Amino acid sequence: MENYKNKVVIITGACGGIGKAITEKFAAADATLALCDIRQDELSHTVEKCRQAGATVYNDAIDVADEAPVRSFCETVAQTFGTIDCLINTVGIVDCPGDVEELSLSMWDETLSINLTSAFLMAKYSVPHIKQQGGAILNIASVSGLANQENAMIYSVTKAGLLSLTRSEAIDLAKYGIRANAISPGSVETPLLEAAVDQAAQLFSRTRDEQWQVWRSQYPTQRFTSPQEIAELALFLCSGRATNITGTNFVIDGGLTALLPER
Numbered sequence: 001m002e003n004y005k006n007k008v009v010i011i012t013g014a015c016g017g018i019g020k021a022i023t024e025k026f027a028a029a030d031a032t033l034a035l036c037d038i039r040q041d042e043l044s045h046t047v048e049k050c051r052q053a054g055a056t057v058y059n060d061a062i063d064v065a066d067e068a069p070v071r072s073f074c075e076t077v078a079q080t081f082g083t084i085d086c087l088i089n090t091v092g093i094v095d096c097p098g099d100v101e102e103l104s105l106s107m108w109d110e111t112l113s114i115n116l117t118s119a120f121l122m123a124k125y126s127v128p129h130i131k132q133q134g135g136a137i138l139n140i141a142s143v144s145g146l147a148n149q150e151n152a153m154i155y156s157v158t159k160a161g162l163l164s165l166t167r168s169e170a171i172d173l174a175k176y177g178i179r180a181n182a183i184s185p186g187s188v189e190t191p192l193l194e195a196a197v198d199q200a201a202q203l204f205s206r207t208r209d210e211q212w213q214v215w216r217s218q219y220p221t222q223r224f225t226s227p228q229e230i231a232e233l234a235l236f237l238c239s240g241r242a243t244n245i246t247g248t249n250f251v252i253d254g255g256l257t258a259l260l261p262e263r
């Protein structure tokens with residue numbers, strides 16, 4: 001397994017379904033962790049678990065869509081540990097339904113801020129430190145950045161934007177030895193998926209069980225991805241085994257986006 005001893009890794013959304021799996025994976029790989037999430041109690045719980053596993057952890061409950069706390073978080077991490085090596089952005093919200101007529105400007109702005117501007121801000125304030133020695137940025141996007149679903153416009157817009165941001169980061173920062181990649185999952189077994197299933201069940205007048213069944217059966221592998229599978233890929237992409245991989249998007253979706261509709 002990759003070893004991250006003496007590597008300082010920032011993970012946003014650290015106590016979410018995917019963020020927690022990535023955090024635990026990097027803790028097991030000996031990384032020094034800098035964790036943030038907006039939910040203080042959940043964050044404390046995740047931090048406690050990582051410390052019990054022997055990891056060194058700095059954490060702060062910040063809103064990553066807010067510039068001042070993001071700046072202060074990145075500066076404090078660099079001061080505390082002397083460097084930043086990797087930035088992993090996992091924060092995202094999915095509960096933002098509406099077509100172009102229905103979606104309010106406030107929901108548009110809020111989703112854009114949390115899902116996309118946050119990744120820009122985190123990079124803006126961590127890159128000055130990462131570029132001292134080189135490192136990696138990883139953005140958790142979505143297959144929704146590649147193809148769109150009914151009534152989910154702004155989510156797709158933000159994820160497509162995140163893929164574009166990733167490519168620009170890769171191009172502009174290569175000269176500093178900084179790589180940038182994205183992972184685009186299909187459905188992953190997390191609380192966010194539970195909420196999305198409930199929302200879809202309501203939209204299509206199905207029971208919760210029916211909606212799970214319909215959703216799952218659309219995947220060639222007939223299953224969703226586990227958060228640990230995303231974490232495994234994240235560990236590889238940020239490591240010294242991936243030093244010429246940059247500007248790329250890694251789809252992990254059980255074959256969903258390879259499939260055309262049935263004839």
Ligand SMILES: NC(=O)c1ccc[n+]([C@@H]2O[C@H](COP(=O)([O-])OP(=O)(O)OC[C@H]3O[C@@H](n4cnc5c(N)ncnc54)[C@H](O)[C@@H]3O)[C@@H](O)[C@H]2O)c1
Nearest residue numbers: 013015016017018037038063064091092142187188190192
């Ligand atoms: N779960 C899936 O099926 C799935 C599929 C594709 C992509 N994704 C993407 O993966 C990422 C993680 O998803 P997840 O399923 O772990 O979601 P999650 O809701 O479990 O985790 C998201 C975390 O972000 C935190 N957060 C939200 N807004 C914040 C803010 N403004 N500042 C700081 N923290 C904030 C939440 O508290 C939460 O802990 C998201 O970007 C999501 O779009 C998820």
